Amino acid sequence: MSIPVMRPWLGEEEAAAAAAAVASGWVTQGPRVAEFERAFAASIGAGHGVAVSSCTAALHLAMLAADIGPGDEVVVPSLSFIATANAVRYVGARPVFADVDASSLNLTPETVEPALTDRTRAVILVDQCGVPADLDAMRKLCDPRGIAIVEDAACAAGARYRGRPVGASADVAAFSFHPRKLLTTGEGGMIVTPDGEFAIRLRRLREHGMDVSAAQRHASRQPVIERYLETGYNYRMTDIQAAVGLVQLGKLPALVARRRELAARYQRLLAKIPGVRMITDPEYGRTNFQSFWMLLPQDAPVGRNELLRLLAAEGISARRGIMAAHSEPAYTHEGPWSLPVTERITADSLILPLFHDLSLAEQDTVIDVLAGALTAAGRHIEASR
Numbered sequence: 299m300s301i302p303v304m305r306p307w308l309g310e311e312e313a314a315a316a317a318a319a320v321a322s323g324w325v326t327q328g329p330r331v332a333e334f335e336r337a338f339a340a341s342i343g344a345g346h347g348v349a350v351s352s353c354t355a356a357l358h359l360a361m362l363a364a365d366i367g368p369g370d371e372v373v374v375p376s377l378s379f380i381a382t383a384n385a386v387r388y389v390g391a392r393p394v395f396a397d398v399d400a401s402s403l404n405l406t407p408e409t410v411e412p413a414l415t416d417r418t419r420a421v422i423l424v425d426q427c428g429v430p431a432d433l434d435a436m437r438k439l440c441d442p443r444g445i446a447i448v449e450d451a452a453c454a455a456g457a458r459y460r461g462r463p464v465g466a467s468a469d470v471a472a473f474s475f476h477p478r479k480l481l482t483t484g485e486g487g488m489i490v491t492p493d494g495e496f497a498i499r500l501r502r503l504r505e506h507g508m509d510v511s512a513a514q515r516h517a518s519r520q521p522v523i524e525r526y527l528e529t530g531y532n533y534r535m536t537d538i539q540a541a542v543g544l545v546q547l548g549k550l551p552a553l554v555a556r557r558r559e560l561a562a563r564y565q566r567l568l569a570k571i572p573g574v575r576m577i578t579d580p581e582y583g584r585t586n587f588q589s590f591w592m593l594l595p596q597d598a599p600v601g602r603n604e605l606l607r608l609l610a611a612e613g614i615s616a617r618r619g620i621m622a623a624h625s626e627p628a629y630t631h632e633g634p635w636s637l638p639v640t641e642r643i644t645a646d647s648l649i650l651p652l653f654h655d656l657s658l659a660e661q662d663t664v665i666d667v668l669a670g671a672l673t674a675a676g677r678h679i680e681a682s683r
């Protein structure tokens with residue numbers, strides 16, 4: 299048996315949509331990208347959607363459009379995929395690492411406040427593993443100080459914050475459509491914002507700083523001489539990706555519902571292992587369970603890496619928990635940082651297989667290996683399933 303950590307839920311419909319885009323002859327950013335932007339923004343209740351080639355590109359553009367640059371500091375969690383911190387470096391600013399809350403794994407006002415200086419221009423608020431961060435609480439800290447909040451919602455499509463989709467109330471939120479996320483376009487990202495001017499700047503920056511898009515030029519009956527207003531990038535999404543994204547967007551509610559069912563089953567059965575902690579909904583929102591993390595007790599009979607080896611020996615592909623950017627060679631020359639929660643989580647947590655068509659038998663196999671390794675009562679869990 300081989301159980302991957304994630305398998306995207308892609309099928310005939312996505313294949314047909316991609317084929318139709320190819321057959322249309324318009325394969326780069328065009329009408330399907332525009333349609334996907336409108337549909338994604340509408341599904342969230344956000345004013346504008348700007349599709350890009352990845353969430354990393356989205357975060358880079360968000361930093362540029364917020365005019366963050368050399369001399370500025372941006373507070374980020376170290377406990378995140380390294381793209382969060384890298385986006386700050388791309389614009390010549392300095393990422394300042396703050397610790398996270400031990401339950402949500404997200405930044406909170408309490409963890410961010412000690413990291414603020416008079417150079418702090420923004421906070422990148424990550425919704426780690428799809429658990430919504432408390433944006434309103436962070437606003438209370440940041441708004442009076444004129445500090446921008448960029449929500450890194452890479453993992454959070456389909457998650458909810460205070461009764462609305464994540465991104466609905468953000469000034470700027472960046473999503474990822476990498477296949478480790480619920481909704482995938484292969485590679486891809488989307489920025490949502492209520493601010494029309496900000497969206498115009500983002501669109502320009504993603505397409506070489508041009509004042510008119512290739513699609514607009516193509517549609518015009520008059521010759522259009524474009525101007526390049528600033529240094530931009532090629533961060534376009536293709537129409538082939540957007541065609542797949544439109545189909546996936548329709549499946550998002552089902553994707554979330556299935557993950558929540560499977561996650562509830564993990565929560566129920568793994569709770570019988572003494573001392574184990576797991577991802578859970580915060581009191582103000584609902585996660586999409588983009589990744590199901592589990593934290594081992596400090597006195598666990600096996601360490602995290604040994605547990606990963608035991609799982610791999612049974613054909614189960616789990617992952618170490620979320621990385622900590624501050625301990626990677628690209629960042630170790632900075633600091634020192636005091637991030638005790640981050641260090642404990644990154645050392646002792648792992649991410650379990652969770653995907654739409656994970657069968658209950660496959661899930662049982664994962665649970666059995668964990669229970670067998672972590673407790674003598676493994677059989678008890680099996681009996682009470």
Ligand SMILES: Cc1ncc(COP(=O)(O)O)c(C=O)c1O
Pocket residue numbers: 352353354355378379381382424450452453473474475476478486487
């Ligand atoms: C929190 C976070 N931010 C940013 C990214 C980067 O996303 P992408 O792969 O779409 O560039 C990821 C990807 O895993 C992520 O988890």
